[in-house]
Amino acid sequence: MAIIEEENLVAAAAGVEQLVRDLQRTVRSGITKTEKWRIQQLKALLKLIVENQDSLVQAVFTDLGKPAHQVVFTELLILATSCKLAIKELKQWMAPKEVPVPPMALPGIAFVVPEPLGVALVIAPWNFPISLGVDPLIGAISAGCAAVLKPSEITPTVSSILADLLPKYLDTDAIRVVEGGIPITTALLAQKWDKIFYTGNDTVGRIVMAAAAKHLTPVTLELGGKSPVYIDDSVDLKVSARRICQGKWSFSDGQACIAPDYLLVQENIVPKLVETLKETIVEFFGEDPSTCAELGRIVNANHFRRLTRLLDDPRTAEKIVLGGERNEQSLFIAPTIVLDVPLDVPVMLDEIFGPILPIITVKGVDEAINIILDLPKPLALYVFSTNKAVQERFVTETSAGAVGINETVLHVAVLGLPFGGVGESGMGAYHGKHSFDAFSHYKGVYHKSMEADADGTFPPYTSARNNLLRSFLTEDLEEI
């Protein structure tokens, strides 16, 4: 059962129930726990990506108008790197790790043993429609789980190609794709899963968490938020502008969860930075960005209208210093900069998730940090400064999913870093070994030797035995 049609929801719900039962049976058989199965599946997934790169690129272009190099860079390359790392490191990730045993538990040995959580549900969004579905699957497979992937209905071509390709390469007894919109996702969420991994907006994140709570299912929630950028006068503005423009407009036209949302700029460099950003936008996307094939388009009319409403708010509209042009027919909105809007206009309250960039003038670090602390904790926070004390203040005095220093977005490619939010930007993390962890339970195993026990730890608790127990209290004190 690769596809469930929405017309028949009762049948769909029954189908979903049966699907979960089938996957539970597969997990119980033990096949997904074996290293051999995991490696086979990871290699097959890698093969799928390499062999079908052209049709995958074409599918994303059909749904989102993204140019080929963007899809290769931000989706296929990330997936291939994740697969290769997992294949290389899996043995080590799976290996039980010995931990020290305290004197009162001797003689014995103790291990931490990773075990697969079981049957997982992965719900993906539309903005990087291949990688945000398949990357969590790499974690699920590495950890030895069975999984259902539910791609976003907003990118139907990608959803359909994943539903077509995955069964051709992967073990369908363990890995399935279910397509559909809200009714199907609702039917899926009603089931008892061993793990739910959701990527998308925080409103649905709350629905997912409420559904998971019914079964005490653990969740990873990869959400969004307003990712700020602080820039001071210590940096090279041209270099900074190029990195900001790339992160804001080159990957999905601002429709990326870690795209810079707004800039906080030290007052003495604001005019120069605005000029440099304008020059860089022309350098990257030409004098008329509406004809530029490098820029993607807004995903659909709903999001187009949401973004134009943000721009047309009168207190925002009067602050446009670049862009603002739009075409609903082609779902195009020009790279747009608004300068010094009040902090209570919609564009400064909600995640923008589009090509609009507000710039807010600040006196310095204190004011910038206060603005950031007044908003929900972001998924990413960027600092452009060569001053180590400034960098350090942002790292220690703010809370964010990740901090990028003198960069935007690229930290996502560093697989050693956990990728995930904090507070309203999400909970849990993945990428590299963290993906394995997200789908694993770390089980403690303590193995007591059958050698005779030390009498002192057993009843009756005579004063001699009490003294022995108390001696453990002061043991090693001088080494601490």
Ligand code: NAD
């Ligand atoms: P979306 O509309 O495609 O929704 C995501 C998933 O939720 C889809 O599979 C959809 O079927 C499901 N869904 C939608 N409404 C539902 C409902 N009422 N009940 C159950 N399921 C439902 O994608 P989106 O939410 O528009 O994605 C954009 C958001 O995702 C932004 O906020 C962005 O910051 C965030 N995001 C986060 C990350 C990350 O890694 N942290 C990555 C990408 C996007």
